[in-house]
Amino acid sequence: MIAIWLLLIAGVGVLVVHRYRNRRRLPPGIRPLPGPRSLPFIGRVHDIPAVGSWLKFYEWSKVYGPIYQTVMFGTVHVWISSEAIAHDLLSKRAIVYSDRPMIPNLPDNRTSGDYLALLGSTETWKRQRKLCNHLMHTSSLADLHAYPTLERDRFLYLLYQDPDNYIEWIEQFTSRAVSRLCWGTARPSQILRHTTLGLLETISPSGALPNVASFLRHLPAALSPWKRKERARHALEDRLFHANIGFVEESMARERADPSFIHTFLRSKGSADDRERARWGDAAEAMHVVGLMAIAGALTIGSPIQSYLLAMCHYPDQQRALQDEIDGVLGGRCPQWEDREKLPLLRAVVKEVIRWRPPVPTGIPHAVEKDDIYNGYLIPAGATIHALEWGITRDEAVYPDAETFNPRRWLDPAFPTFREPLTQFPNLHGFSQFGFGRRTCQGIPVVEQDLFLTMGGMAWAFDIRKRRDPRSGAELPVHWNDYTPLLIAKPTPFLFDALPRSADKVARMRDMSEDARARARECGGGADVAMDIAQFRPDLGDCIYADDVADGEADGVGSVGDTRVSMAGCDAAGSEPDLSFSDASTARSSDEPGSDLESDKLRLMMELPLDPRLGCKPAMPHVPGSWNWT
Numbered sequence: 001m002i003a004i005w006l007l008l009i010a011g012v013g014v015l016v017v018h019r020y021r022n023r024r025r026l027p028p029g030i031r032p033l034p035g036p037r038s039l040p041f042i043g044r045v046h047d048i049p050a051v052g053s054w055l056k057f058y059e060w061s062k063v064y065g066p067i068y069q070t071v072m073f074g075t076v077h078v079w080i081s082s083e084a085i086a087h088d089l090l091s092k093r094a095i096v097y098s099d100r101p102m103i104p105n106l107p108d109n110r111t112s113g114d115y116l117a118l119l120g121s122t123e124t125w126k127r128q129r130k131l132c133n134h135l136m137h138t139s140s141l142a143d144l145h146a147y148p149t150l151e152r153d154r155f156l157y158l159l160y161q162d163p164d165n166y167i168e169w170i171e172q173f174t175s176r177a178v179s180r181l182c183w184g185t186a187r188p189s190q191i192l193r194h195t196t197l198g199l200l201e202t203i204s205p206s207g208a209l210p211n212v213a214s215f216l217r218h219l220p221a222a223l224s225p226w227k228r229k230e231r232a233r234h235a236l237e238d239r240l241f242h243a244n245i246g247f248v249e250e251s252m253a254r255e256r257a258d259p260s261f262i263h264t265f266l267r268s269k270g271s272a273d274d275r276e277r278a279r280w281g282d283a284a285e286a287m288h289v290v291g292l293m294a295i296a297g298a299l300t301i302g303s304p305i306q307s308y309l310l311a312m313c314h315y316p317d318q319q320r321a322l323q324d325e326i327d328g329v330l331g332g333r334c335p336q337w338e339d340r341e342k343l344p345l346l347r348a349v350v351k352e353v354i355r356w357r358p359p360v361p362t363g364i365p366h367a368v369e370k371d372d373i374y375n376g377y378l379i380p381a382g383a384t385i386h387a388l389e390w391g392i393t394r395d396e397a398v399y400p401d402a403e404t405f406n407p408r409r410w411l412d413p414a415f416p417t418f419r420e421p422l423t424q425f426p427n428l429h430g431f432s433q434f435g436f437g438r439r440t441c442q443g444i445p446v447v448e449q450d451l452f453l454t455m456g457g458m459a460w461a462f463d464i465r466k467r468r469d470p471r472s473g474a475e476l477p478v479h480w481n482d483y484t485p486l487l488i489a490k491p492t493p494f495l496f497d498a499l500p501r502s503a504d505k506v507a508r509m510r511d512m513s514e515d516a517r518a519r520a521r522e523c524g525g526g527a528d529v530a531m532d533i534a535q536f537r538p539d540l541g542d543c544i545y546a547d548d549v550a551d552g553e554a555d556g557v558g559s560v561g562d563t564r565v566s567m568a569g570c571d572a573a574g575s576e577p578d579l580s581f582s583d584a585s586t587a588r589s590s591d592e593p594g595s596d597l598e599s600d601k602l603r604l605m606m607e608l609p610l611d612p613r614l615g616c617k618p619a620m621p622h623v624p625g626s627w628n629w630t
């Protein structure tokens with residue numbers, strides 16, 4: 001207790017000195033940026049909500065303008081809500097604006113080579129960024145979109161079988177697809193999900209107290225639950241990454257390795273060309289670069305996929321227009337990556353979902369290394385610079401009627417965002433939502449494929465619509481903008497119907513899933529190279545994921561805590577549940593509104609405690625016949 005008091009006093013002392021130092025004379029004509037008034041010592045933190053903080057920062061932009069500052073515990077934070085200003089500073093003056101701030105709850109983030117995206121502007125960062133570019137480029141040539149397609153085909157059939165568990169299937173899709181890209185196998189995906197969520201908590205302002213009350217970072221590990229948690233998480237992640245690279249090495253030794261980022265790296269290391277061998281650093285570094293790419297993919301892509309479902313609930317006309325495009329161009333076939341030039345509306349929907357509900361609404365902050373003057377305002381060295389993505393996407397000059405989900409803004413010359421040729425545009429390259437300047441997101445090719453395939457697949461297969469009340473038949477409300485509070489925001493759960501559009505599409509989905517399963521059996525070293533996933537289970541504590549039910553164990557009954565959920569219409573062999581089709585009059589049996597199963601599902605969705613980090617339930621029932629470890 002005494003230690004805590006001493007630390008508090010020391011913390012206040014540091015803040016006083018910091019404040020005194022910051023209060024300096026400005027050259028004539030130079031002003032500090034406008035912003036809300038600060039309280040002594042704490043600055044302006046007391047009225048920033050823990051949930052939806054970006055809405056408050058956006059509200060302030062309406063009062064103080066598209067660039068303003070707040071002070072939080074002695075640090076100046078600059079908030080930018082205009083894409084043009086973000087480019088002026090973060091892109092055109094990238095030489096001083098490409099640093100990252102120190103994260104109090106992960107104080108070595110600027111120097112440790114373990115987290116490319118969080119590294120300061122150092123030589124390690126430059127080397128790692130080059131390696132990341134090289135891996136991304138080489139793999140796009142190597143036809144790696146076969147992996148997202150395989151996982152999309154698995155995902156669609158799971159969503160058809162059990163739409164109420166959509167968050168689980170989406171998170172499985174993203175983590176499995178990126179695991180395959182990184183290591184050529186989906187087996188590490190559930191542990192990856194676990195460690196990745198932990199990291200998101202570690203670095204998010206709302207995820208760990210020291211990120212707001214930064215003096216708490218000085219607490220010794222014995223007194224800091226945050227430090228202990230992060231150490232355990234990091235140790236698990238390290239073991240996972242070692243196991244993954246070991247798996248690829250062994251697969252390569254047996255000539256069974258599938259293409260992956262790590263495979264590409266190891267092949268360059270084995271090259272006869274000395275320069276090629278020396279170019280990309282050592283295996284330990286590559287292991288972390290690829291690990292960070294996996295983390296980035298597993299964290300983010302689920303957000304727009306969930307937001308697509310939300311948008312379709314609110315905008316049935318847009319869904320119909322998208323289905324018309326897909327049906328008209330593909331004649332009943334499910335979209336494939338090769339179809340992208342022919343489907344501009346689908347690409348517009350992908351981009352508009354991201355604009356409408358930005359996955360990283362407060363942006364990933366940069367730091368400025370030297371004092372800078374912008375339009376007569378001082379931006380002091382060390383300030384944290386936020387491109388406020390939520391605000392940028394609400395700039396009415398660029399996005400008229402910004403609150404409305406309108407994919408046509410990317411396709412119609414009447415809108416400022418229109419760009420030709422439509423075989424190429426819209427696409428995600430250069431989109432503000434992926435950052436600015438030298439720190440721009442390196443995963444755009446992966447995001448583009450994953451979202452095109454999943455959103456296109458869902459529009460082809462399902463009518464997404466609001467669920468009806470089992471008793472009154474009235475539409476159940478679906479929230480408009482309730483998002484989880486961490487750095488990557490996802491919609492909180494909502495109920496909807498995913499009605500398959502025809503019996504034929506159900507049969508196609510089943511076939512596609514079966515084909516995907518056969519393709520998956522060929523991947524990941526096949527049966528020759530085993531990956532010991534069980535070694536990690538003890539580290540997962542109480543967390544149970546649906547994939548923990550191994551293949552073949554499914555019995556048509558899943559459990560959630562103490563509640564057993566039976567999947568009516570399914571048997572152990574994985575036959576289909578009874579469902580109605582949107583274009584047929586087939587009556588629902590067990591799944592009909594008002595049935596016991598329906599009320600069971602509703603109760604589960606509403607009553608189970610949310611995992612506050614993920615915004616989803618801690619454990620989900622298993623779908624019989626789904627396949628997990630291949």
Ligand code: HEM
Nearest residue numbers: 117293296297300301359364434435436439441442443446
């Ligand atoms: C919807 C999905 C995604 C969104 C919205 C997103 C957004 C972002 C944003 C806003 C940044 C920070 C840019 C800046 O500081 O100016 C970033 C950085 C980064 N992203 Fe993504 N990202 C996504 C998916 C991915 C994926 C799938 C990968 C890798 C496979 C990836 C890899 C990275 C890397 C390596 C960085 C760090 C760049 C650096 O600091 O130099 N991202 N991303």
